[in-house]
Amino acid sequence: MSTVVTGIAELVTNEPGLGDGLLGVVADAAVVVDGGAIAWVGPARWAPDADARVDVGGRAVLPGFVDSHSHLVFAGDRAAEFEARMAGTPYDGGGIASTVAATRAAPDDALRAALARLVREMRAQGTTTVEVKSGYGLTVAEEARALRLAGEVTTETTFLGAHVVPPEYTGRPDDYVDLVTGPMLAACAPLARWIDVFCEPASPHAFDGDAARAVLTAGRNAGLELRVHANQLSAGPGVRLAVELGAASADHCTHLTDADVDALAGGGTVATLLPGVEFATRSPYPDARRLLDAGVPVALATDCNPGSCFTSSMPFCIALAVREMRMTPAEAVRAATAGGAAALRRTDVGRVAVGARADLVVLDAPSYRHLAYRPGVPLARSLEP
Ligand code: NIG
Numbered sequence: 373m374s375t376v377v378t379g380i381a382e383l384v385t386n387e388p389g390l391g392d393g394l395l396g397v398v399a400d401a402a403v404v405v406d407g408g409a410i411a412w413v414g415p416a417r418w419a420p421d422a423d424a425r426v427d428v429g430g431r432a433v434l435p436g437f438v439d440s441h442s443h444l445v446f447a448g449d450r451a452a453e454f455e456a457r458m459a460g461t462p463y464d465g466g467g468i469a470s471t472v473a474a475t476r477a478a479p480d481d482a483l484r485a486a487l488a489r490l491v492r493e494m495r496a497q498g499t500t501t502v503e504v505k506s507g508y509g510l511t512v513a514e515e516a517r518a519l520r521l522a523g524e525v526t527t528e529t530t531f532l533g534a535h536v537v538p539p540e541y542t543g544r545p546d547d548y549v550d551l552v553t554g555p556m557l558a559a560c561a562p563l564a565r566w567i568d569v570f571c572e573p574a575s576p577h578a579f580d581g582d583a584a585r586a587v588l589t590a591g592r593n594a595g596l597e598l599r600v601h602a603n604q605l606s607a608g609p610g611v612r613l614a615v616e617l618g619a620a621s622a623d624h625c626t627h628l629t630d631a632d633v634d635a636l637a638g639g640g641t642v643a644t645l646l647p648g649v650e651f652a653t654r655s656p657y658p659d660a661r662r663l664l665d666a667g668v669p670v671a672l673a674t675d676c677n678p679g680s681c682f683t684s685s686m687p688f689c690i691a692l693a694v695r696e697m698r699m700t701p702a703e704a705v706r707a708a709t710a711g712g713a714a715a716l717r718r719t720d721v722g723r724v725a726v727g728a729r730a731d732l733v734v735l736d737a738p739s740y741r742h743l744a745y746r747p748g749v750p751l752a753r754s755l756e757p
């Protein structure tokens with residue numbers, strides 16, 4: 373059954389050939405959806421007939437947000453850690469251990485219910501594609517369990533056994549890397565599309581460049597594609613490693629040298645910025661303008677997790693990107709849609725074009741600009757014709 377969506381004051385397609393500017397905006401537009409895919413896009417006056425009609429009443433319609441970085445399989449709460457950070461305690465990843473303990477102690481059903489709640493929360497704010505990482509289990513069985521649960525809500529599952537060195541391996545990081553690249557990878561590779569590593573020599577809990585290289589190389593040999601937590605707390609080796617190994621995305625990119633920016637500009641790796649983390653850790657924001665001006669492909673994602681940033685809201689990240697990182701509203705919206713799709717190497721999401729998935733978001737506003745103009749207001753919802 374086909375449905376024509378009309379009354380679209382402003383349609384963001386992300387296809388410059390279809391409309392105006394970076395976002396390929398079509399005014400007074402219509403979209404025909406058929407069998408979960410987009411069958412027609414264009415000015416409303418040319419719209420073909422369809423079996424059903426939905427009139428959105430002069431609102432803006434966008435591709436659903438693609439949240440390409442989240443950690444949603446966990447139990448417990450770190451509100452006290454957040455409160456301490458707001459009073460000046462710096463973030464170094466040390467709190468991850470408390471989430472690992474709570475997650476290991478939680479039954480499957482509790483983790484599944486908490487995960488489903490967060491995915492519902494995201495969807496209610498316009499996110500239609502989400503990547504979900506493991507990384508709060510850190511044993512063979514617990515990482516596999518997290519990935520099985522993640523696989524119930526998304527195909528974009530990421531094995532993050534190398535999140536931090538768990539307490540039982542304190543002082544023996546090399547032994548833990550052997551576990552991650554050996555039996556843990558063997559159990560988790562069939563359950564994941566991606567492998568990730570928290571490459572951060574400045575954190576006593578995370579992994580240096582050599583360990584990160586070992587993890588990523590083993591993952592690639594096991595058939596996984598690569599993404600990297602890179603340069604979050606310091607200008608470490610993560611970004612250049614990500615580019616060298618052909619990772620789809622280098623995430624955080626908060627502390628960059630000129631060599632990092634050059635590598636990103638010359639390679640095929642997307643820089644994924646997570647400004648909710650800087651907000652929630654009271655840290656300086658990444659220099660988005662430097663990346664955009666160098667021609668680096670940029671994505672925005674939430675990094676939703678109980679520690680460094682517990683927001684599920686892509687609109688909030690868009691508002692931060694505009695206000696705090698000086699991205700234009702169009703750049704921020706593009707990064708939250710097409711940028712996220714590129715970071716996940718997907719061409720079927722992040723755009724409104726014939727053949728793409730019919731993942732549409734409607735704003736309770738006439739223009740995409742309102743996402744930043746009206747911060748904190750729940751304007752976006754996914755449209756299910
Ligand atoms: O992306 N940096 C490492 N991992 C997460 C935080 C996880 C946590 O603090 O629980 C991040 O910021």
Ligand code: FE
Nearest residue numbers: 441443601675
């Ligand atoms: Fe993260």
